[in-house]
Amino acid sequence: MQKAKLVDVARLAKVSNSTVSQYLNGRFDYMSKETQQRIRAAIKELDYTPNPTARNLKGKKTSMVGVIVRDITGFDTCRTIRGVDDFCRKHQYNAQIFSTDFDPDVEARALEALYQMRVDGIIIASSGKNNDLIADYIEKGMPVVHFQLEHDGSEKNLVLSDYRKAAFEATEYLIDLGHRRICFVTQTFENVKSRKERYSGYIDALAKHNVPFSSSLIQYWHRQTGFEQAPKALLQSDNPPTAFFTQHLAITTELLAHLNQEGIAIPDDVSLIGFDDIPMTDFFKVPVTVVKQEPYVIGKEAASLLLDIIENKDRHSQKLMISCSITKRQSCRAI
Incomplete structure (x- = not known):
């Protein structure tokens, strides 16, 4: 019919x-x-x-916002989306969710689809590879709020965790336990300001407590290939780390799997603190100490900021920093 x-x-x-x-x-x-x-x-x-698109070609609001995330199954991402959705529904908006699986081309298609749908605004955890496209849509009047990551500093409206302060406090916690050889395990951060902020917090804590910096303790992990240097090899070196500080949930879980496979005990052989909480960590043999972000709050604040911009597109740009906390468990020990 x-x-x-x-x-x-x-x-x-x-x-x-x-x-x-x-x-x-x-x-x-x-x-x-x-x-x-x-x-x-x-x-x-x-x-x-x-047809909501046809009804709104002349600028009528659709009462829809787009949300672009990198991995919709992510533990924190799910909670961020819930924060966005709860706030939007409370204010009679619907959220359209797109997951890019870390692919910039998929992200670009998601942006284009949302623009064609005439959503009233977009919330995005950007790859940093589509800045020109995002800037073009902003120039055409599309409100955009970034969350989770800041890349080159060109992003105007952002909601982020206070990464530098959180990394400082986590590093200081390990130093207070007596650790001086703290291995900072990260993804590359040269072009990602948010990741560099974590590194800066780590460096700040070392400097405050007169702990010597060692470049050998900066280790890199890649989503496709894993660790550049095997953690076991690091622990067997002449001057091994006594603690790992991992900067992403995926890094933490891969490190846990590696240490378990090699029979390396936490915290007896090495301490561990990770960025981002771990699902069901309380059921682990050794629950992991983590830097806990507030993803639900970030989602609500991102939605609130976006709706403010939709109502007043001439408002000043804003960067909101959400505090983190350390959840202390059994994976770190004094030495």
């Missing part, structure tokens, strides 16, 4: 196309109750579904 169109509703209700359009957009000021009833009956009889 062919899908009913607006013109079919107008014909059955015996009104003009513009009157049906006004009804669909909630403009009843000059419309009689009888006319409203006829349109409503025609819509029901024809099972007509309005």
Whole structure:
């Protein structure tokens, strides 16, 4: 059966196309109750579904926002999305979710799809590879709020964890336990400001407590290939680390698997503190100490900022920093 169109509703209700359009957009000021009833009956009889994109080509709000994340299954990402969705529903907005699987091309297609859908704004955990496209949409009037990552500092509206302070406090916690050889395990951070902030916090803590910096204690992990240097090899070196400080949940879980496979005990052989909480860590033989972010709060604040921009596109740009906390468990010991 062919899908009913607006013109079919107008014909059955015996009104003009513009009157049906006004009804669909909630403009009843000059419309009689009888006319409203006829349109409503025609819509029901024809099972007509309005096309939100077509209705809003001239700038009418869709009451939809787009959310682009890197991995929709991520432990913190799920909570961020819930924060966004809860805030949006409370304010009569719907959230359209896209997951890029860390692929910049998929991210670009998601941006283009949301722009074509005429969403009222976009919340994005960007790859940093589509800055020109995002800037173009902003120039065309699309409100955009970044969260989770800051890349080159060009992002105008952001909601982020206070990464530098959190990394400082985590490193200082290990130093207070007596650790001087703390291995900082990270992804490359030269072009990612948020990751560099964590590194800066680590360096700040070492400097405050007069702990010598060693470049050999900066170790890199890659999503596709894993650790550049095997953690076991590091622990068998002449001057091994006494603690690992991992900067991402995926790094922490891979490190745990590696240490377990090699029979390396936490915290007896090496201490561990990770960035981001771990699902069901309390059921681990040795629950892991973590830097805990507030993903739900980040989601709510990102949605709040976006809706503010939608209502007032001339407002000043804003960068919100959300505090983290350390959840102390059994994976770190004094030496």
